Amino acid sequence: MIAAIATPTTTWYLLLGAVLFSIGVIGVMVRRNPLILFMCVELMLNAVNLTFVALARRFGDIGGQSTVFFVMVVAAAEVVVGLGIVVAILRRKPHATTDDMAELKG
Amino acid sequence: MELFVFIVAAAMVLVGAVGVVVRKHPVHAALSLVMTLFGIAVLFVAQEAHFLAAVQVIVYAGAIVVLFLFVIMLLGVDNAEDLHIEPFRVQRPVAAAVGSGLVTIIGLAIIASRKATVPVVTQSQAVQDAALDPHDGNIRALARDVFSDHVLAFELTSVLLVIAVVATVMLARKPKPGELVIIETPVSVK
Amino acid sequence: MLDLVWLIPALPLAGFICILLFGRKLGDPKAGYFATAMVGASFLVTVGVFADMMSKTAEERSHLRTLFQWIPVGSLKVDLALLADPLSITMCLFVTGIGTLIHLYAVGYMHGDSKFSKFFLYLNLFAFSMLMLVLGSNMLVTFLGWEGVGTCSYLLIAFWHQKDSAATAGKKAFITNRVGDWGFMMAMFFAFWAVGSLDYSVINHSLLSTSTATAIALFCFIGACGKSAQLPLYLWLPDAMEGPTPVSALIHAATMVTAGVYLMCRISPVLEIASNYAGWIIAIIGAATAFYAATIAVAQNDIKKVLAYSTVSQLGYMFLAVGSGAYTAALFHMITHAFFKALLFLGAGSVIHGMHHEQDMRRMGALRKLMPITAITFIIGWLAIAGVPPFAGFWSKDEILLFAYDKSPILWFVGLVTALLTAYYMTRQVIMVFYGKARWNDAHEEHGAHGDTEPHESPWMMVTPLMVLAVLSIVGGAINLPFSHTTERLVTWLEPVVVVRESTTAKLPLAIIAIVVGLVGIGLAIIVYAKHRVKAIEPQILADAWGYDRAVSNFMGGPGRQAFDGLAWADGHVVDGAVNGTGALVRSIAGKVRKLQTGNVRTYAAAIGAGVVLLLMWFVVVRGIL
Numbered sequence: 001m002i003a004a005i006a007t008p009t010t011t012w013y014l015l016l017g018a019v020l021f022s023i024g025v026i027g028v029m030v031r032r033n034p035l036i037l038f039m040c041v042e043l044m045l046n047a048v049n050l051t052f053v054a055l056a057r058r059f060g061d062i063g064g065q066s067t068v069f070f071v072m073v074v075a076a077a078e079v080v081v082g083l084g085i086v087v088a089i090l091r092r093k094p095h096a097t098t099d100d101m102a103e104l105k106g
Numbered sequence: 107m108e109l110f111v112f113i114v115a116a117a118m119v120l121v122g123a124v125g126v127v128v129r130k131h132p133v134h135a136a137l138s139l140v141m142t143l144f145g146i147a148v149l150f151v152a153q154e155a156h157f158l159a160a161v162q163v164i165v166y167a168g169a170i171v172v173l174f175l176f177v178i179m180l181l182g183v184d185n186a187e188d189l190h191i192e193p194f195r196v197q198r199p200v201a202a203a204v205g206s207g208l209v210t211i212i213g214l215a216i217i218a219s220r221k222a223t224v225p226v227v228t229q230s231q232a233v234q235d236a237a238l239d240p241h242d243g244n245i246r247a248l249a250r251d252v253f254s255d256h257v258l259a260f261e262l263t264s265v266l267l268v269i270a271v272v273a274t275v276m277l278a279r280k281p282k283p284g285e286l287v288i289i290e291t292p293v294s295v296k
Numbered sequence: 297m298l299d300l301v302w303l304i305p306a307l308p309l310a311g312f313i314c315i316l317l318f319g320r321k322l323g324d325p326k327a328g329y330f331a332t333a334m335v336g337a338s339f340l341v342t343v344g345v346f347a348d349m350m351s352k353t354a355e356e357r358s359h360l361r362t363l364f365q366w367i368p369v370g371s372l373k374v375d376l377a378l379l380a381d382p383l384s385i386t387m388c389l390f391v392t393g394i395g396t397l398i399h400l401y402a403v404g405y406m407h408g409d410s411k412f413s414k415f416f417l418y419l420n421l422f423a424f425s426m427l428m429l430v431l432g433s434n435m436l437v438t439f440l441g442w443e444g445v446g447t448c449s450y451l452l453i454a455f456w457h458q459k460d461s462a463a464t465a466g467k468k469a470f471i472t473n474r475v476g477d478w479g480f481m482m483a484m485f486f487a488f489w490a491v492g493s494l495d496y497s498v499i500n501h502s503l504l505s506t507s508t509a510t511a512i513a514l515f516c517f518i519g520a521c522g523k524s525a526q527l528p529l530y531l532w533l534p535d536a537m538e539g540p541t542p543v544s545a546l547i548h549a550a551t552m553v554t555a556g557v558y559l560m561c562r563i564s565p566v567l568e569i570a571s572n573y574a575g576w577i578i579a580i581i582g583a584a585t586a587f588y589a590a591t592i593a594v595a596q597n598d599i600k601k602v603l604a605y606s607t608v609s610q611l612g613y614m615f616l617a618v619g620s621g622a623y624t625a626a627l628f629h630m631i632t633h634a635f636f637k638a639l640l641f642l643g644a645g646s647v648i649h650g651m652h653h654e655q656d657m658r659r660m661g662a663l664r665k666l667m668p669i670t671a672i673t674f675i676i677g678w679l680a681i682a683g684v685p686p687f688a689g690f691w692s693k694d695e696i697l698l699f700a701y702d703k704s705p706i707l708w709f710v711g712l713v714t715a716l717l718t719a720y721y722m723t724r725q726v727i728m729v730f731y732g733k734a735r736w737n738d739a740h741e742e743h744g745a746h747g748d749t750e751p752h753e754s755p756w757m758m759v760t761p762l763m764v765l766a767v768l769s770i771v772g773g774a775i776n777l778p779f780s781h782t783t784e785r786l787v788t789w790l791e792p793v794v795v796v797r798e799s800t801t802a803k804l805p806l807a808i809i810a811i812v813v814g815l816v817g818i819g820l821a822i823i824v825y826a827k828h829r830v831k832a833i834e835p836q837i838l839a840d841a842w843g844y845d846r847a848v849s850n851f852m853g854g855p856g857r858q859a860f861d862g863l864a865w866a867d868g869h870v871v872d873g874a875v876n877g878t879g880a881l882v883r884s885i886a887g888k889v890r891k892l893q894t895g896n897v898r899t900y901a902a903a904i905g906a907g908v909v910l911l912l913m914w915f916v917v918v919r920g921i922l
Contacts, residue, residue, distance in 0.1 A: 008112040011220055013149065016116050018212040020123055020142075022205040027127040029201035029902050030192075035178060037897075039126050039139045042170070046146050049158075057153045061227040062251045065155050065244075069252060072158075072165055073263045077270035079170050083177050084274030090181045091280075098897045099193055105895030197902060204905035211912045 013054035021047035032097040034086050038079065045075045111152055118145030130189055132178050136171055143167040157245040230254065297348035298359045300341055301380040304388055305431060307338040308423035315420060319413030328403035331416035335399050335423050339392035346385050354792050357382055360433055360497075367436070374494055379433035383793045386627065386786075387430040387558055390634050394550045395423050397761035401642050402542035404758040405649055415455060415540070422448035426551050430558060434494040435484045438559065442480065442523065445552045446473045452547065453539040465535035472532040476522015480559075483515035500565040510570040516563060517578055520556025524611050527585045531845050533608055537600040541645030544600060549607050549637035554630050557614045561623045564795040568621070579619025579703055583710045586612030588842070590717035594724070595838035599644045599657050602725050606681070607637060609714060613696050616711060622699035623794045624787045628776045629692035631786075635772050636680035636689055639765035643674035646758055647729060650751040657725065662734040667753045671730045673766040678726045680769040682719040683814040688772030690814075694807050695778065698799050701806060708806075712813055719817025727825040778803055 020043060027040030049068045056064025089096060118141050125138030143166045150159035192198055229251075236246035252260055311334030319327050349357045358381040367374040399419060406415050425444025432438035447470075454466025487499050490508045504512070520526070525533040536548050547553070560567065560578070567574065589608035596602045610633050617626035648655055650667050664671035680689035693715065701708035753759065776786035787796055837843065894900075 007108055008152075009220075011216055012112065013153070014216045015213055016119065016149075018209050018216065020119060021212070022209040023120075023123040023127060025208060025905055026201045026205040027123075029197060029204065029898060029905060030127065032898070033132060035132050035174060036126065036135050039135055039174065042139060042166070043123050043126060043142065046143065046166075049162075050146055050149060053150055053153045053155045053158060056155070059224055059227055062229060062233055062247045063227075063255070065158055065248050066251045066256055068155070068158050069161070069248070070256070070259055070263060072161060074266065076165055076170060077263075077266050079173060080270045080274050081277070083173060084278040087177060087181065087278045094182065101897065102895035105893060194896075194899060197898060200902045200906060204902070204909050207909040208905075208912070211909070211916060214916070 010054050010058040014051055017047045017051040017054070020044075020050070032099055034090075034096075034098055035083075037098060038082055038086070042075065042079070045071060108152060111148065115145045115148040115152070118142065119149070128189070133175065136174050136178065139174075140167050140171050143171070154244060157248055297344045298380060299361060301345050301359065301361050301378050301431065302363060303341045304338050304345070304392070305378075305424050305427035307334050307341070308420045308427065310334065311420040312417060312424060315413055315417045319417055322413060324407060324409075324412040325403050327413035327416050328399070328406070331420050332396060332399035332403065334420060335392055336396040338423070338427070339389075339396050342385065342388045342392050345380060346389060349380070349382065349385060354788075357792065362433075371492060372488065372494075374434055374436045376437060377433040378431040378437075379496065380431065381793050382789050383558075383561065383627075384430045386631070386790070387554075388427060390631055391423070391426050391430065391551050394634055394638050394765075395419075395426075395546060397764055398542050398546040398550075398638065398642070401545075401645070401758050401761045402540070404755045405542055405645055406540060411455070415452075418448055418451045418455070419542075419546070422452065422547065422552075426555070429555055433496060435480075435487060435496070435499075436494050438562075439477075439480060439484065442519070442555060443477070445547070445555060446470060446477070446523070449473070449536070449547050449552055452543040453536045455539055455543070459538070461535075462538040465532070465538040469532040469536050472529050473522045476519045476529055479515045479518025479520075479522070483512045483519065486511045486515065496562060500563065504566065504569060506569065506571050509566045510574045513560075513563065513567045513570040513574045514577065516559055517556075517574075520559055520615070521581070522556075523559075524553045524556030524615070525608050526556075526581055526612060526615060527588060528844075530585065530589070530608050531848060534601055534604045537598070537604050541600065541641060541648060544604070545638045545641035545645065548604065549641050550634040553607060553611055554614075554634070557611070557618065557626055557630050560615070560618045561627055561794050564618075564623045567618070568795050575619045575621060575703075577619070579616050579700070579707055582612045582615025582617075582619055583700070583707050583714075584612070585609070586616065586714045587710050587717075588612075590714045590721065592838050592842065593721045594717060595834040595836075596721075597657050597839075598655050599647065599660070599725065599729065600641070600655060602657075602721060603637070603640055603644060606640075606718065606722070609718065610637065610681075613693065613711065613714070616700055616707060617696040620696075620699040620703035620707070621795070621797050622696065622799075624776070624790050624796055625692065625695035625699055627790065627794070628786050629696055631775070632680070632688035632692040632769070632772045635765055635768040636677045636687075639673060639677040639762060639769055640681065642758070642762055642765065643670050643677060646670040646754040646762065647674075647751075649754050649758065652751075657728040659735050660729045661732045662730070663751060664730040666751050669753060669759050670762065673762040674730065675726060676766040676769055678722050680772075681722055682818060683715055683810060684818075685811060686770075686773060688769050690811070691773035691777060694803075694810055695776070697810055698801060698803060698806055699797070701801050702799050712810065715810060716813045716817040716820075719814045720821045723818045723821030724825050727821065731826060 024040045024043035024047060027043065028037055031037050031040065049071055052064045052068045052071070056062065056068075089101065093100065122138045122140070122142030122145060126135045126142065129135040129138060143162060147159045147162040147167070150156075150162055233247050233250045236243055236250050239246060311331050315322070315327055315331060322330060349359075358379065360377055360379050362375045362377040364376055365373070366376040399416070402415065402419065406412055409415065422445060425441045425448055427441070429438050429441025429445060432441060450466045450470040453469050454463045457463045457466070484494060486508060488494055490504055490512075491499055491502050493499070499512075522529045533548060533553070537544055539547075567578075586609045589605045589612060593602050593605035593609065596605060610629070614626045614629050614633075617623070617629065646667065647660065647663060647670060650663070650670070651660060654660070676687070680687040683690045683693045685691075697708055697711050697715070700711050776784055778784060790796070840846070
């Protein structure tokens with residue numbers, strides 16, 4: 001019966017993706033811990049993945065899914081390198097936050 | 107049925123996302139992230155991207171979040187962050203504005219394009235045939251697409267992964283005495 | 297032969313470059329002979345071109361030789377082109393001819409000078425510039441030569457620059473010339489604005505409005521005043537006598553100072569269609585200058601200064617002719633003046649050389665026995681300038697007085713009085729230098745002479761030019777005798793190029809009056825200076841040149857200097873202030889903008905986020921995505 005009221009259309013998925021993306025953006029701007037910052041970036045990437053998959057289904061184009069495939073690969077690589085940098089920084093300054101990394105101040 | 111699945115999965119996604127942003131403790135944030143990722147995986151299944159759902163769970167939730175937790179534990183940065191203080195006073199209002207602006211505009215764009223016509227996509231016959239197969243049609247179609255149309259990108263991503271691994275090993279290792287340090291941080295923490 | 301016209305300026309230029317590279321090696325006197333040979337070769341080419349031109353009909357005599365396109369900028373197209381027509385070739389003839397003679401003379405005069413080859417370097421450069429001036433087919437090439445001769449004049453006047461007075465005189469010449477050059481430049485601007493071209497052929501034959509033509513003519517006249525030493529810009533010429541005498545002869549008697557007259561004759565068609573008052577202004581200034589300078593010459597004691605003021609005066613005659621519309625008469629007088637004035641200057645140089653660089657006439661006297669050739673040639677020059685027939689000066693001066701009478705009897709009268717004064721002061725000079733008692737012995741105790749105290753005749757290379765010029769001064773009038781149309785050769789030769797007028801007045805009565813006046817002047821001078829019957833009137837004010845020089849210096853030193861100081865202050869504070877202020881402003885803005893670089897990742901993220909939202913809004917609002 002509930003199913004009879006409405007089936008989720010593509011629009012719903014896209015809207016969910018948009019909301020998830022915005023939450024990720026807010027997170028990047030607000031959090032100071034570098035690791036949590038990375039997690040918010042992951043949120044944004046996932047929102048994008050969701051959008052691609054929804055549209056792939058809508059248009060019947062498998063290309064959207066292969067895009068998601070590659071996005072995941074690249075996201076993985078990015079996380080690896082990023083965490084490597086974070087490790088290198090935090091090893092010297094154990095309680096550093098992003099606010100402390102301001103050497104490029106003009 | 108699909109509606110129910112959608113609502114549950116969406117709830118997981120949103121609660122997890124909000125949790126990542128607001129939790130003080132990094133480990134809690136990581137676990138919220140897991141919930142989000144799992145919700146996304148469910149949504150992938152609902153969109154008939156079965157292979158991607160599997161990859162999502164294995165790679166994202168399995169590998170990446172574990173990597174996060176490893177780093178958190180290794181470095182002992184699991185102390186809670188004080189969310190009440192904010193050095194830049196404008197940062198939070200700007201963040202709120204940006205976030206709401208984004209969701210508004212993108213949302214409106216999405217709603218406005220509901221009546222958009224479906225573009226005609228001609229995929230190769232093999233891909234179409236594979237898509238029709240009910241059992242592993244999705245993975246067949248996806249494989250056909252990746253390994254024929256996008257094979258160059260595929261090769262390049264493999265190179266990318268190698269580079270990423272090598273770079274990280276170089277970046278993160280403890281320097282031997284007298285060796286050039288890649289990242290130097292002379293400023294002390296307050 | 298006509299296409300070889302480019303060789304005429306090229307040969308002195310080649311001489312300049314060769315002496316620049318090898319002058320010191322050639323030394324005294326080879327560098328001098330080389331320079332003379334170059335100008336002499338140029339003279340031969342000019343004669344060839346002249347002969348070629350003579351064989352053609354009157355219409356075919358103009359030949360334009362374009363060397364290359366000099367300035368092709370937008371609508372301004374100026375070529376480096378040489379125009380060989382009767383007027384320019386006439387000028388070239390006497391420039392190169394007299395130039396060669398003076399080069400030869402200078403080999404003897406400058407013998408023993410430490411900067412011997414440099415002198416000839418400058419002389420050749422001068423020859424090149426002057427030839428470019430007269431051969432130019434457009435105003436810009438003429439201006440090139442104009443500035444070139446001005447520069448060479450400066451370099452040569454200040455040749456003995458260790459002497460303060462010489463260096464100052466050089467600067468004075470250059471700066472005063474510059475004031476005149478402003479006039480020339482304004483004329484060029486007007487011409488380009490009105491006609492769109494600087495070519496003489498275009499300017500002279502286009503329909504200019506009266507006001508434009510007047511403007512061009514008067515601005516060119518301002519330039520001519522500077523270059524040809526008319527009131528009020530004449531004051532550099534007497535001081536220019538600081539230069540060596542060959543320089544005075546070549547530049548300040550025969551060639552450079554005639555550039556102004558040449559320019560006015562070149563644009564004679566423009567002057568004809570200008571307003572009436574333009575011609576009146578030129579004629580009045582010319583007559584006034586002639587009279588003014590003649591009065592000063594009466595009281596001068598330096599042998600060269602007398603000749604300098606005499607030059608100013610004779611140039612005044614030429615402008616009187618130009619103002620009266622008698623261009624051929626002006627050119628005729630220019631040619632004869634070149635002959636006898638160069639002769640007089642070279643003779644004076646010979647006297648100075650023989651007197652071991654004594655220039656004060658009061659210390660000379662009775663030189664005609666010791667320097668016979670100099671004396672005879674000088675006397676011939678004196679007769680020519682005094683206007684005694686049949687010497688050259690009489691014919692040309694008479695032509696001018698004739699046309700001056702046509703213009704206005706008052707101008708004619710002023711010219712007549714000036715002729716009397718000319719005869720008077722030149723006779724005075726001849727008597728003081730060559731006749732009377734020998735006064736140079738009295739001075740020699742203070743002089744510290746170098747052994748040989750007796751004045752002597754000059755060497756062959758100095759005396760030969762004197763003789764050649766003396767012959768020319770005698771027969772030079774033949775080129776334009778007023779008896780009939782066939783004998784007026786110069787007029788017919790110049791007719792297609794320069795506007796020609798006929799005079800309506802009877803020639804003979806005026807000629808007789810002129811002769812009488814000349815003889816009266818000579819007689820007066822003999823009475824005063826030779827017979828000593830009347831005391832000489834040489835008031836101090838005339839010797840001081842009516843105090844004009846001092847007035848100019850006072851003005852420049854006083855209010856002039858204050859004006860310049862004010863300008864300097866404005867430049868320092870306003871102009872520099874604007875420039876420095878801009879720099880300071882940029883710095884302060886940069887200092888404020890610098891604060892955007894916080895170095896903090898989160899502010900950058902906030903900025904990126906805000907930017908994304910704005911970009912999306914632009915898409916929505918402008919492109920109408922929604």
